[in-house]
Amino acid sequence: MNTGPQVTRTKHARNALLLSIIPGFGQFYNGQKLKGSIYLVLTAIFFATFFQTLNIGFWGLITLGEIPRLDHSIRLLIDGILALLITVLGLVIYGLNLFDAYKDGKKREIGLPLNNLREQYRNLIDNGFPYLIISPGVLLLVFVVIFPIIFSFLLAFTNYDLYHSPPANLVDWIGFQNFIDIFKIDIWRTTFFSVFGWTLVWTFAATTLQVALGIFLAVLVNQKDLKGKAIIRTVFILPWAVPAFVSILVFSGMFNESFGVINTTILASLGIDPVSWMTESNWTRFALIMIQGWLGFPFIFAMTTGVLQSISDDLYEAATIDGASAWQKFRKITLPLVLYATAPIIITQYTFNFNNFNIIFLFNNGGPAVAGQNAWGTDILISWIYRLTMTAGQYGKAAAITMILSLIVMSVALWQFKRTKSFQEEDMM
Amino acid sequence: MKKAYSIFLVLMLAVGILAACGPDREEGAGGNEGSNADGAKPEKLVVWEDTDRSVALEPAVKAFEEEHGIKVEFKEYGMAEDMRNQIRLDGPAGKGPDVLTLPHDQIGMLAEEGTIQEISVEQSVLDTFTESSIQAQTYDGKLYGLPKATETPVFIYNKELMSEAPATMDEVYEFSKDFTDGKKFGFIALWDNFYHAYAVIGGMGGYVFGEKDGALQSDDLGINNEGAVAGAEYIQKWYKEGLFPKGVIGESGGSAQDGLFNEGKLASVQNGPWAFQGYMDAGIDIGATPMPKLPNGEPMTTFMGVKGWHVSAYTENKEWSTKLVEFLTNYDNAKIRFETTKEIPPVKELIEDPIIADDEYSNAVAVQSQYAIPMPNIPEMAEVWGPMATALQTLATNKAEPKEAMDEAAKTIQTNIETNHSK
Numbered sequence: 073m074n075t076g077p078q079v080t081r082t083k084h085a086r087n088a089l090l091l092s093i094i095p096g097f098g099q100f101y102n103g104q105k106l107k108g109s110i111y112l113v114l115t116a117i118f119f120a121t122f123f124q125t126l127n128i129g130f131w132g133l134i135t136l137g138e139i140p141r142l143d144h145s146i147r148l149l150i151d152g153i154l155a156l157l158i159t160v161l162g163l164v165i166y167g168l169n170l171f172d173a174y175k176d177g178k179k180r181e182i183g184l185p186l187n188n189l190r191e192q193y194r195n196l197i198d199n200g201f202p203y204l205i206i207s208p209g210v211l212l213l214v215f216v217v218i219f220p221i222i223f224s225f226l227l228a229f230t231n232y233d234l235y236h237s238p239p240a241n242l243v244d245w246i247g248f249q250n251f252i253d254i255f256k257i258d259i260w261r262t263t264f265f266s267v268f269g270w271t272l273v274w275t276f277a278a279t280t281l282q283v284a285l286g287i288f289l290a291v292l293v294n295q296k297d298l299k300g301k302a303i304i305r306t307v308f309i310l311p312w313a314v315p316a317f318v319s320i321l322v323f324s325g326m327f328n329e330s331f332g333v334i335n336t337t338i339l340a341s342l343g344i345d346p347v348s349w350m351t352e353s354n355w356t357r358f359a360l361i362m363i364q365g366w367l368g369f370p371f372i373f374a375m376t377t378g379v380l381q382s383i384s385d386d387l388y389e390a391a392t393i394d395g396a397s398a399w400q401k402f403r404k405i406t407l408p409l410v411l412y413a414t415a416p417i418i419i420t421q422y423t424f425n426f427n428n429f430n431i432i433f434l435f436n437n438g439g440p441a442v443a444g445q446n447a448w449g450t451d452i453l454i455s456w457i458y459r460l461t462m463t464a465g466q467y468g469k470a471a472a473i474t475m476i477l478s479l480i481v482m483s484v485a486l487w488q489f490k491r492t493k494s495f496q497e498e499d500m501m
Numbered sequence: 502m503k504k505a506y507s508i509f510l511v512l513m514l515a516v517g518i519l520a521a522c523g524p525d526r527e528e529g530a531g532g533n534e535g536s537n538a539d540g541a542k543p544e545k546l547v548v549w550e551d552t553d554r555s556v557a558l559e560p561a562v563k564a565f566e567e568e569h570g571i572k573v574e575f576k577e578y579g580m581a582e583d584m585r586n587q588i589r590l591d592g593p594a595g596k597g598p599d600v601l602t603l604p605h606d607q608i609g610m611l612a613e614e615g616t617i618q619e620i621s622v623e624q625s626v627l628d629t630f631t632e633s634s635i636q637a638q639t640y641d642g643k644l645y646g647l648p649k650a651t652e653t654p655v656f657i658y659n660k661e662l663m664s665e666a667p668a669t670m671d672e673v674y675e676f677s678k679d680f681t682d683g684k685k686f687g688f689i690a691l692w693d694n695f696y697h698a699y700a701v702i703g704g705m706g707g708y709v710f711g712e713k714d715g716a717l718q719s720d721d722l723g724i725n726n727e728g729a730v731a732g733a734e735y736i737q738k739w740y741k742e743g744l745f746p747k748g749v750i751g752e753s754g755g756s757a758q759d760g761l762f763n764e765g766k767l768a769s770v771q772n773g774p775w776a777f778q779g780y781m782d783a784g785i786d787i788g789a790t791p792m793p794k795l796p797n798g799e800p801m802t803t804f805m806g807v808k809g810w811h812v813s814a815y816t817e818n819k820e821w822s823t824k825l826v827e828f829l830t831n832y833d834n835a836k837i838r839f840e841t842t843k844e845i846p847p848v849k850e851l852i853e854d855p856i857i858a859d860d861e862y863s864n865a866v867a868v869q870s871q872y873a874i875p876m877p878n879i880p881e882m883a884e885v886w887g888p889m890a891t892a893l894q895t896l897a898t899n900k901a902e903p904k905e906a907m908d909e910a911a912k913t914i915q916t917n918i919e920t921n922h923s924k
Binding site for chain 1 (some may be wrong): 524592593610613614615616746747749750751753757814815880883884887888890891894895897898900909910912913916917920921922923
């Protein structure tokens with residue numbers, strides 16, 4: 073075997089790569105017996121251990137079971153996802169094997185010496201250490217985060233509902249039928265667009281209200297001559313301190329049509345007739361937006377107060393000398409600086425309200441019911457999905473809507489984060 | 502690129518070979534019947550009971566153990582939903598019960614999924630129960646369990662405010678007219694909630710689903726027929742004339758109603774036996790009778806809830822599980838259940854027994870049960886509640902005419918059944 077520089081062109085790299093199709097053989101070809109055996113043994117162990125899992129898994133994933141009662145489609149689906157994940161893991165190691173054989177073959181072609189065992193070990197420890205440390209975390213992530221996502225993603229392409237649910241019946245793959253139904257069947261389309269429309273209105277109205285209120289009050293309280301700042305701030309933080317679900321339930325009582333204080337005391341003292349807060353969708357929606365404004369502003373208030381402390385007084389002094397009015401100072405100095413610092417958090421407030429299940433569910437259970445659609449008057453997408461799974465047993469459809477919903481949230485969030493300066497400067501995207 | 506392509510091909514081939522295999526079924530096929538299908542005696546049976554109800558189960562279980570030499574274990578579970586979700590997970594895993602208890606309106610869903618199974622008992626056993634309670638345990642013409650306890654709303658009144666129990670709703674109406682002044686109320690029923698409103702709608706001739714050969718027909722809706730509309734008109738009358746406060750409506754209506762009753766500002770209500778204890782705890786001297794008769798002379802057909810014992814589809818001891826269900830619901834054990842829990846078993850002989858007949862509260866429930874009909878137990882019922890709540894709430898707030906509200910509700914229910922329940 074030649075160890076010196078080679079003039080004639082050899083094909084070690086290609087040979088090693090091709091031999092490596094059976095893991096380990098490429099390494100043997102390169103003369104690395106121990107490494108080759110490790111790959112070979114690893115492959116054997118992989119197939120010996122996982123053969124049954126992969127066999128049943130892929131069979132189940134493709135067929136979702138063949139005999140009702142004996143085959144439980146949903147368990148087969150889960151087994152199938154497991155098989156998929158194991159396959160990906162296997163492929164990664166397989167790829168490493170191919171790459172390793174090719175790389176060492178290339179080294180031989182240009183006549184470089186191969187690393188001996190000790191060097192390889194050192195190499196692995198030096199370069200691979202971070203990967204070694206995070207691998208348990210990644211593994212956990214795969215099963216806690218990726219696994220459920222794949223599961224609900226796949227459910228969206230099945231006909232899983234009450235009449236196609238194990239053990240009595242099998243679940244089948246139906247491709248994009250759920251998505252087609254949502255947009256094609258009248259009642260689904262009507263419901264989807266009315267719920268989606270309200271979800272958007274809700275998100276923008278409620279969040280904008282809480283943000284505007286928070287910033288406004290923070291600027292107000294931050295005025296230099298104001299006495300008793302500490303007390304005022306404490307009072308403003310209070311809505312945040314009480315658990316939201318308690319507040320929402322209390323509000324639900326306060327908005328009661330003939331007993332709640334809103335109608336009997338507050339509106340009555342203003343000479344306004346009782347409003348049907350709980351039985352007319354639009355009034356319920358209005359109440360919900362107001363309540364979320366109240367619940368949400370303290371957080372923005374606290375954050376803005378913090379940012380305001382860091383704005384230098386010099387800016388305002390300079391502006392005063394230039395003859396700027398209070399409004400101009402606010403618009404040209406305070407607001408841009410506050411928004412600049414808090415934009416990422418404000419965006420997450422929007423995405424939070426987009427999926428704010430608690431307030432919708434606790435206030436009036438998504439009600440009042442309205443005719444002609446299978447969601448109720450104040451249902452947002454997330455509470456509609458809850459209704460579909462818990463009362464109608466429409467698991468497949470609910471998964472499809474979940475996918476549409478996540479797609480919207482993800483794309484909006486991505487787009488906004490990308491446009492936000494504070495993220496660009498950290499080079500996040 | 503050629504290389505990558507060939508690697509890809511090899512991989513696809515490998516996956517293809519794997520996928521083509523599948524499980525080896527030669528021995529296992531059709532093995533769900535279980536090893537004990539022939540009725541061999543098992544060592545033990547597992548029972549799932551409601552929370553705090555095992556006091557009634559314990560003596561029965563002991564007697565069963567002595568008689569048959571089979572050990573019976575039991576475990577308590579919180580709500581019906583807990584049990585339903587639990588058996589879906591534990592059943593396939595082999596940790597499920599042999600026998601479990603469920604409210605009858607879940608039978609349709611679980612039978613459709615195949616979580617509980619049909620049982621067969623002698624006609625003589627069936628004859629010991631009231632007809633409606635057996636009807637509640639039947640889905641699609643098949644028997645899925647035996648009834649353990651029933652409950653249905655009755656007329657509950659404050660003896661200090663109402664000296665005598667009225668016999669007709671006309672009397673209640675007259676009393677209410679005199680008594681109600683905006684702060685105090687004569688009678689309140691949660692008639693914006695279909696569960697309670699059905700008493701009137703059904704009594705006037707409406708129905709939810711028609712019946713054919715012992716099976717409920719989801720395509721035969723009776724909630725906008727003439728009788729139902731008459732019922733809706735009667736309901737609206739109470740709200741229109743201000744006899745029911747507008748605030749007793751929707752999700753929080755029940756607590757508003759109970760609050761008024763507990764404060765002594767409300768003379769009578771339509772409510773279920775679950776409310777007795779709370780009212781007594783609030784220091785109210787309550788009386789209970791069957792619901793007063795409607796203006797058309799018919800009794801109110803309240804919705805009845807029946808809890809039953811069912812056999813899990815995952816059990817390996819179907820025959821003995823059925824025997825246990827029969828045993829738990831027989832006269833002796835039903836009597837123990839009534840004595841320890843005050844739940845009323847729909848056992849004919851027991852209803853006539855003095856221990857129930859002489860108990861004012863239990864007697865009211867037992868008598869009302871005879872006019873009551875079981876809530877429909879088919880899964881399509883899930884589509885009825887929402888639209889009916891809407892219709893009744895718009896009636897209560899005077900925003901719609903009875904006819905159009907009921908028609909609209911029927912239309913919505915129909916569309917939802919078509920979209921959500923097409924098999």
